[in-house]
Amino acid sequence: MKDGFRQSMAALHTWTGLLFGWLLFAMFVTGTAAYFQEEISRWMRPELVATAPPAPATQAAIRWLQSTQPDAESWFITPPSARNPATEVFWQPRIVDGEPHARRRRGDTSATLDGDGRVVAVRETRGGFFLYRFHFDLHYMPVLWARYLVGIAAMFMLVAILSGIITHKKIFADFFMLRFGKGQRSWLDAHNVTAVFALPFYLMITYTGLVTLATLYMPWGITANYASPETFFADVFPDNAEVAHTGVAAPLAPVGPLMAVAAQRWGGAAIGSVQIANPGDRSATITLRQAANSAIGARGESLVFAGVTGRVIGSSASQGGAMATQSVMVGLHAGRYAGWGLRWLYFLSGIGGTIMVGSGLVLWTVKRRAKLPDPMRPHFGFRLVERLNIAAIAGLPAGIATYFLANRLLPTGMTERAEWEIHSLFLTWGAVLLWAIARPYRRAWVESLALTSALFAAVPVVNALTVPRDLLSGLMTGDWLFLAFDMAMLLLALGFGQAARKAATVTSKPRRRTRETREMAAA
Amino acid sequence: MARKRIASPQGFAARINLPLRVLGAIVGGYGVTSLAVACLARILPLRPAEASIAATLASFAIYAGIIVAIFSARSVLRVWLWLEAVALLLGGGLYWSILTGGRL
Numbered sequence: 001m002k003d004g005f006r007q008s009m010a011a012l013h014t015w016t017g018l019l020f021g022w023l024l025f026a027m028f029v030t031g032t033a034a035y036f037q038e039e040i041s042r043w044m045r046p047e048l049v050a051t052a053p054p055a056p057a058t059q060a061a062i063r064w065l066q067s068t069q070p071d072a073e074s075w076f077i078t079p080p081s082a083r084n085p086a087t088e089v090f091w092q093p094r095i096v097d098g099e100p101h102a103r104r105r106r107g108d109t110s111a112t113l114d115g116d117g118r119v120v121a122v123r124e125t126r127g128g129f130f131l132y133r134f135h136f137d138l139h140y141m142p143v144l145w146a147r148y149l150v151g152i153a154a155m156f157m158l159v160a161i162l163s164g165i166i167t168h169k170k171i172f173a174d175f176f177m178l179r180f181g182k183g184q185r186s187w188l189d190a191h192n193v194t195a196v197f198a199l200p201f202y203l204m205i206t207y208t209g210l211v212t213l214a215t216l217y218m219p220w221g222i223t224a225n226y227a228s229p230e231t232f233f234a235d236v237f238p239d240n241a242e243v244a245h246t247g248v249a250a251p252l253a254p255v256g257p258l259m260a261v262a263a264q265r266w267g268g269a270a271i272g273s274v275q276i277a278n279p280g281d282r283s284a285t286i287t288l289r290q291a292a293n294s295a296i297g298a299r300g301e302s303l304v305f306a307g308v309t310g311r312v313i314g315s316s317a318s319q320g321g322a323m324a325t326q327s328v329m330v331g332l333h334a335g336r337y338a339g340w341g342l343r344w345l346y347f348l349s350g351i352g353g354t355i356m357v358g359s360g361l362v363l364w365t366v367k368r369r370a371k372l373p374d375p376m377r378p379h380f381g382f383r384l385v386e387r388l389n390i391a392a393i394a395g396l397p398a399g400i401a402t403y404f405l406a407n408r409l410l411p412t413g414m415t416e417r418a419e420w421e422i423h424s425l426f427l428t429w430g431a432v433l434l435w436a437i438a439r440p441y442r443r444a445w446v447e448s449l450a451l452t453s454a455l456f457a458a459v460p461v462v463n464a465l466t467v468p469r470d471l472l473s474g475l476m477t478g479d480w481l482f483l484a485f486d487m488a489m490l491l492l493a494l495g496f497g498q499a500a501r502k503a504a505t506v507t508s509k510p511r512r513r514t515r516e517t518r519e520m521a522a523a
Numbered sequence: 524m525a526r527k528r529i530a531s532p533q534g535f536a537a538r539i540n541l542p543l544r545v546l547g548a549i550v551g552g553y554g555v556t557s558l559a560v561a562c563l564a565r566i567l568p569l570r571p572a573e574a575s576i577a578a579t580l581a582s583f584a585i586y587a588g589i590i591v592a593i594f595s596a597r598s599v600l601r602v603w604l605w606l607e608a609v610a611l612l613l614g615g616g617l618y619w620s621i622l623t624g625g626r627l
Binding site for chain 2: 163166210224
């Protein structure tokens with residue numbers, strides 16, 4: 001019976017893994033990239049150079065908003081930080097009764113400012129933020145559907161991890177076993193090593209990922225105690241109630257001293273955001289929130305001031321155990337608290353997960369190829385999996401490289417420029433899919449991987465030709481961000497190039513069934 | 524190949540074994556998890572908001588546990604009997620808890 005249990009778990013692992021493997025692969029790739037979303041955004045807006053001290057920059061941003069958006073319902077300011085040198089502002093226009101909702105574009109209600117409160121002309125791009133949102137919102141489809149789809153995939157992942165652990169009898173021994181050049185055995189080793197390498201990370205990241213959208217996937221815990229989600233939120237965040245606009249004008253207190261008060265109260269933590277409701281009105285409030293890197297918990301502390309007098313009128317309520325746990329779980333997933341060392345560890349674990357999912361997908365085909373009735377003419381399902389593997393594993397990275405290239409090559413004045421950067425990603429991805437279908441199987445692997453490698457290698461070159469910040473000047477001026485980005489692109493190019501070379505040299509002679517392969521069939 | 528492994532009986536019973544398990548795991552498992560989470564949210568000795576969140580945080584572990592159990596069970600008939608029994612028990616408990624008031 002014990003072996004029967006393991007076998008049923010092996011089957012569960014195989015099929016849950018396959019069904020959502022491609023989506024999980026895409027989630028791993030974009031999620032991993034998102035750990036550097038701020039840095040990617042900076043690279044994609046090379047116009048931003050100088051950074052400024054946060055308090056004067058925030059005051060300057062308020063001056064700019066007062067002169068351009070005095071009637072807004074609220075202003076939202078993100079002061080410059082170590083990871084983003086610009087001041088980002090957006091505002092909520094006041095809704096006038098009787099006037100229809102105007103469809104707004106992003107640029108209409110946001111701006112990027114420098115330390116003196118002047119608009120910086122940056123190219124229109126969604127930067128690293130797009131990769132972050134794709135991780136759970138996907139693209140070209142309603143956000144809600146995407147989130148359900150992603151949630152189901154994450155649940156499959158959780159089951160695949162659990163059944164994978166049960167299937168796997170020699171976790172410790174296999175971690176030291178990576179046999180190269182042995183076909184199926186090597187793929188199984190690669191899958192096992194990458195899986196065991198960061199197993200706690202995968203369990204953590206999958207579970208906390210589900211938790212980030214838990215009230216969407218599992219709303220019944222709230223339904224059991226509250227008549228509606230609104231009453232729940234009103235109970236949990238009583239401070240979020242809107243303040244009525246009085247219509248009596250009153251000047252806003254200077255924000256610098258308030259930021260100092262908050263920083264002192266929070267033991268020197270930086271201010272992550274400044275929100276001003278009803279600006280210019282007697283009822284104005286200023287809400288300061290702690291920077292995300294000051295604590296693991298995603299629901300950081302906040303402090304509310306009366307906008308006119310600058311008196312403290314509220315602060316984030318102390319959280320109970322369950323809420324604090326949720327906040328920490330979400331924080332662990334997003335990793336916004338992480339410093340450089342930990343951030344790289346997150347990134348490497350993410351790459352490990354990407355390889356784990358990718359090698360698992362390839363393993364599915366390698367394992368079945370040997371057992372096909374006629375290996376030269378496989379059935380439709382098998383061919384579909386083979387081709388989709390190529391499209392997923394080579395196609396998305398190729399798309400991301402193109403996304404970076406488009407950022408440098410599309411004219412800056414182009415209409416819907418940011419959208420076209422994104423379209424270029426999907427056009428490349430689609431092209432690789434078509435190529436994978438049209439070409440002979442093994443050639444398709446080699447060519448797609450080589451293309452991906454070439455696209456990544458092109459990024460530093462195109463960057464050097466189009467933007468004054470490149471590898472060479474980076475070396476001389478210590479522009480670490482551009483230096484690191486170029487190096488990362490070259491490493492990716494090398495990695496995909498190596499994969500293409502390997503795929504080209506693989507001997508595809510049908511192997512005889514040995515004792516080893518029979519053993520693996522059970523694994 | 525999954526079919527061959529999970530069950531030995533022949534013919535019709537063998538053919539519906541896997542679909543019944545999948546249905547039981549995905550739909551039945553979600554249903555039972557939802558009821559368990561709702562019950563937990565009402566009986567945990569915490570403030571209502573805290574109890575709701577605590578139960579929600581545990582939900583995915585409960586769901587995953589149920590799925591693994593369903594695929595490891597020997598007979599699919601027993602799986603469904605268990606699912607129904609647990610659902611009835613939890614549903615009844617929830618109904619009673621809502622009927623007798625307390626929260627909400």
